[in-house]
Amino acid sequence: MGLRFDEICIDARDATALGAWWSQVLGWPHDIDDDGDVRLHAPTGAGVDWIFLAVPDQKVVKNRIHLDFRPDDQQAEVDRVLALGARRVDIGQRGDESWVVLADPEGNEFCILAADE
Structure with missing residues (x-):
């Protein structure tokens, strides 16, 4: 089992x-x-x-679980997803993270990680 x-x-x-x-x-x-x-x-x-x-019901608080995506080109993917309607969100980042926190149109947070080197 x-x-x-x-x-x-x-x-x-x-x-x-x-x-x-x-x-x-x-x-x-x-x-x-x-x-x-x-x-x-x-x-x-x-x-x-x-x-x-x-x-x-609407989403009202920060997700307890979120999705991380690793692109080939982080900036290109961030720009593409923002153009599709995502938005940047602040969940307490310091500003030097290697990932970008975004939210989908209903506010669900997700991250676009830095590309593998």
Whole structure:
């Protein structure tokens, strides 16, 4: 017996819009099921699928868990994701970090790390 990590579930006020946004950011295909849940399909080797579930409440505090992404070019990815509608957020950074903290359109924090050298 044991556990296998199968999917990430993300609550969203507008699951359709947020799922489509992340689909664009990640370049992953998505679909919407009969319940209105949005599933992003991770390419082989890229991790697990993401499911966006509609909830009535807004996010009001800092995430207790967040996602980190390692790009080939940090600045290019930060610029691209900001242009898609992300925003910079301050969670107490000092300013000399090697990562950039952003939030998606519903305020979920995530980091774009420095590229591997």
